Amino acid sequence: MRKKVVAGNWKCNTTVQEGVELAKAVNELVATEGAKDVVVVLGTPFTHITKVVETVDNSRIGVAAQNCAAEAKGAFTGEVSAAMVKSTGAGYVILGHSERREYYGETSEILNKKVALTLENGLTPIYCCGEPLEIREAGTQKEFVINQLKETVFKLSADDFKKVIVAYEPIWAIGTGKTATTEQAQEMHKDLRDAMAAQYGQEVADEISILYGGSCNPKNANELFANPDVDGGLIGGASLKADDFLAIINAY
Ligand code: 3PY
Secondary structure, three states: OOOEEEEEEOOOOOOHHHHHHHHHHHHHHHHHHOOOOEEEEEEOOHHHHHHHHHHOOOOOEEEEEOOOOOOOOOOOOOOOOHHHHHHHOOOEEEEOOHHHHHHOOOOHHHHHHHHHHHHHOOOEEEEEEOOOHHHHHHOOHHHHHHHHHHHOHHHOOHHHHOOOEEEEOOHHHOOOOOOOOHHHHHHHHHHHHHHHHHHHOHHHHHHOOEEEEOOOOOOOHHHHHOOOOOOEEEEOHHHHOHHHHHHHHOOO
């Protein structure tokens, strides 16, 4: 049985103090009211990770970095390596978010190095993929997104691929308030799972959690998560409010 995962992506929001307060609130709500069968992850800025790891019940809530360096170590001023992320106690790294691809020029080549380093360091990559509006309007979104996987995580061995969480985030639904309809989400998630089955076999494909991301909120989570191939969400803005985040965790 694949895991249901709800991961918050705080992006470049909150001071360390605000982040710790938010983590504390989420921790309390999840402990008392959170659905037990949902893996909960908080994707915080690098500066917050150690404190957030100390704040939450690590047996119940995982912590993710939102990026890591494409090099193991060395003269790369300002970079944070996968080994450094691991040493904070975090368990996950969000990789390939469209904001990183668009604003920081992250290519498939760079992402392959980051995915490899993440896995080498025993971290779980939450690998993001998704199409821009013009691709959706041209109707070629399936080929576009599957190609993103082919250029990156489909190069992994089956054993390594099984460790990856995939997040489908249509770019036109990120920060726009627009959400893919439940049919659009299910259609793409099924296409991605079929592509995984073609690459690695159905058994492996059935083990991979595919999260939906892009303006997922307490109002639409229920409908999105009801789809058979939607295994949770990568949550932006709504993960910055503990009550909203809890409502999404409990939307199954
Ligand atoms: C969003 O919810 O808009 C996101 O980008 C989540 O990663």
